[in-house]
Amino acid sequence: MRVTQALIPTLREVPAEADTISHQLLLRAGMLRRVAAGVYTLLPLGYRVVQKIERIVREEMNRAGGVEMLLPIIQPAELWYESGRWNVYGPELFRLKDRHDRDFCLGPTHEEVITDLVRQEVKSYRQLPLLLYQIQNKYRDERRPRFGLLRGREFIMKDLYSFDRDEEGLEISYRKMYEAYTRIFTRCGLTFRAVEADSGAIGGSDTHEFMVLADTGEAEIVYCTGCDYAADVEKAPCRAETKDACEEMLDTELVATPGARTVREVAEYLNVTPERIIKTLLYEADGELVAVLVRGDRNVNEIKVKNFLGVNQIEIALENGSEEKYGLPLGYVGPVGLKEKGVVKILADGEVRYLRNAVAGANRMGFHYRNVNPDRDFVVDNYGDFRVAEEGDSCPCCHQPLKMRRGIEVGQIFKLGTKYSKALGATVLDEQGNEIPIVMGCYGIGITRTMAAAVEQGHDEDGIIWPVDIAPFEVVIMAVNQRDSLQTEIAEKIYEDLRNAGIDVIYDDRTERPGVKFKDADLIGYPIRLVVGNRAVTDNLLEIKLRSTGEIIYKEKDEAVSYLREVLNRLRKDNNLT
RNA sequence: CGGGGUGUAGCGCAGUUUGGUAGCGCGCUUGGUUUGGGACCAAGAGGUCGGGAGUUCAAAUCUCCCCACCCCGACCA
Structure with missing residues (x-):
């Protein structure tokens, strides 16, 4: 892609509407614009990030045996009456009427629709287990949308629903998803923790939240320095310290x-x-x-x-x-x-x-x-146990001291059990011909929220620092002086070579002064910047700069492609799973 | 939903107290000079001052109503 052909309206100043870092930077980097409170347009660069996250999610869902489908955003009220949630969900549910005055809502989640489908189409235990998922817009009429993409009213979400014949099957599906989620957030280049969470109103026994660690996160989590234990502070059990118990009682x-x-x-x-x-x-x-x-x-x-x-x-x-x-x-x-x-x-x-x-x-x-x-x-x-866990408390598993961090919840996995299958009558026949309710689980990932969380976690005073695999482009290339044909010829050639090599590259071909292009590149956060300057013309050397470390290397033109491949792999190395 | 705040050019803001020709910086257009970290000179374009009603000779400015957005809280998967 060429910058002159794209729409990348970067902003020099911070828009007054934004208070949160991710919100500010996504606006300034020309990736996001507000349309209404909690409703946003994703511009070309922002949408590329979303697509990259979606791609990782798809690959891992498919690997875990998930099958993708598309469900409606508009859902009839009848299904919500059946599950009992039309009245329970409250004002967060976006409701609307059609021309015949029939009630509908914009789906905040899809348990009803998917369970309805499965009850109609799945009759036998032999059709299970079934892992169905979709990635699409969801709606919640938040009382107070805020923090940009972190809490919007319209957002993109992946939801997978698992259907099993019994608790054992659910346990297997749940573990598959736990592993898939771990792979997904690792591949997204994020530092995160899976934490035990409160299951809240949705019910069900087990639930884990996947938290991206960031100081600006809304949730507080404790985690153990000695073992894998991690939990939401709201959930974390506390042990009572017993010192002072032997002192002699004095008169009140x-x-x-x-x-x-x-x-x-x-x-x-x-x-x-x-x-x-x-x-x-x-x-x-x-x-x-x-x-x-x-x-x-x-x-x-x-x-x-x-x-x-x-x-x-x-x-x-x-x-x-x-x-x-x-x-x-x-x-x-x-x-x-x-x-x-x-x-x-x-x-x-x-x-x-x-x-x-x-x-x-x-x-x-x-x-x-x-x-x-x-x-x-x-x-x-x-x-x-009625107190809030604190840093330094001992781990409930191994008694090592706990540490505390803030986190942004980007995913949650739930064991639903038979709540929806019973309410909607989703059953199968087992070997004995008995009608049994399907045992369900649901597993969500906030795609747009993950994007914002990545920015909260990866930024500096100059702008965003994207992990390679979710950056809008892997490499940005530019000539110092776009009017110097010696430079632009080289730049064009490299641009062509990189594209042919399958490297995700954008060419900043604007006739701006170099400072402007450097600032934009830092702000947008391309992981690698390749500059064609005088040394390219005179000494055949290209400048390669890493956004994350600031490290600058000069390489011969002929080595550039293979070297960039190497660097990209290195940047990816920490989270290479296979 | 309770409390607080802000709406003036694409963005950031001044002007409102004390009513009297709508301003500044950035961005944008044109011409010229520039080209390794957000250039310079010159000339321009761009505004129903959030909306409506009222007071007044005269309203961005005063009064009333409405709307939008932001922040704190409550709420929530």
């Missing part, structure tokens, strides 16, 4: 702590460490008031609390200005005598049990207690 003492509400303020005021404070948080759990106790230096994991209680919703009950509602002073709440204040249940993190002579709120404005001891001064309904 009421102390004035005027103005000290936060753990830090109290710790400073009373000159104790935060670990010696019992932090008491009040939640409304489906309307009931529940207290959760954790050590002062810990945070409550609301998801664990919610799962433990088995409630639909929990919400922090005390906020600035809402104190009167329960007659409890914000910042001075404590477990002692709390049940008399209308609290139905007291949960405590396991670590709290081992605290001795701790500090806790006295449920009186301006007062705390010293020397509070669990089970002597107050009763806990349930001890459990």
Whole structure:
């Protein structure tokens, strides 16, 4: 491709609409333009990246036994009534009516449509297992689209659905997908982790999220330095530390702590460490008031609390200005005598049990207690794991210390079980002629999100640094002076040679000054830049520069093609799988 | 959905407080000089000032309504 024939509108300045790095750089590199909130046009270079990611995904899905198909984006409401999700999905579902006033939606996902197909066409266990997938636009009417491609309302996604006769079959399909995903993100040149995740509302037993590690990620994950363990912090189980358990219990003492509400303020005021404070948080759990106790230096994991209680919703009950509602002073709440204040249940993190002579709120404005001891001064309904995992906690598998990183979720694999097959009546006959529900799994990859994640992970102050296999082009070639026919003749020749050699090359043939073309090349992030300058004319030498390292090598014209092949292979080497 | 903010040329912004001929930088067009890290000189083009209603002799500027977009939160696979 020649730059003069393409549409690559790079921007010198950062558009005001973009706050996120990937969003800014994709706009500036001329790959992306906004059409509406959360809706974007992919320009030629951006679409090439998408196509390259899709190609890798296709190859790996096919390798794992997947078969591609195309499903409708417009889906009839009837299917969603059947699965029960028309009412459950809520306002995130893009709904529309046709001219006959019939209800439809734009598919946010395709369980209904694919299960409908399979129930009609698959009758025998002998037709299983079946791995069907599609890559296409999906729609979610996000309350707040943001971060450019990372959270849009229209996005490209790969979804594969597995259909097996039993749990064992599902386990095999699930493992195949786990491996395929690992290969895909490795081939995309990304640094990622597969983490155990909360299965959430979708149900099902096992689920892993594939996280691209990037400081700007929305999700926090912990991973082990000693083994393969990694998990979403929301999911990661915590072990209770048991130090201090043998100290002698002292008499409880009421102390004035005027103005000290936060753990830090109290710790400073009373000159104790935060670990010696019992932090008491009040939640409304489906309307009931529940207290959760954790050590002062810990945070409550609301998801664990919610799962433990088995409630639909929990919400922090005390906020600035809402104190009167329960007659409890914000910042001075404590477990002692709390049940008399209308609290139905007291949960405590396991670590709290081992605290001795701790500090806790006295449920009186301006007062705390010293020397509070669990089970002597107050009763806990349930001890459990209610805190958020932290860096340095010990690994639940091998007890090595955990580390923490932020990540961007680019894929997730789920064991669905029989939820949809039962709801929609997708069954097969087994050897005995019994009708059994098909056991399903679903496996998604956000294609456009992966593209954005790659930019979040690979960039510097000059622009994007694409991994070779998903870069819009592998090589950019340019003449320093496009008006110098000696240079352009060489450039044209090399351009031709590289194309004939099957190297993915773009020729920046604009008559811009070299600085402009250099800046654009850095911004767009082609992995290799090949420059034809005076040394090419006088000494037969071409300049080859690597975007990722800045390394510059000069090579004879005749060696250029084979050398570039070598460099491309080297850049790819770290993630070469076969 | 709650809170906050912004809409002025393709992009980034000033002008709004105090109403009086719509500006700057970049980009774009033409001519010339340039050509190894976003060149220089000269001449140009480009605006319903987000939309509507109102106040006024006069509205980018004041009032009311609406819309779009962004940020924080809540929500979510």
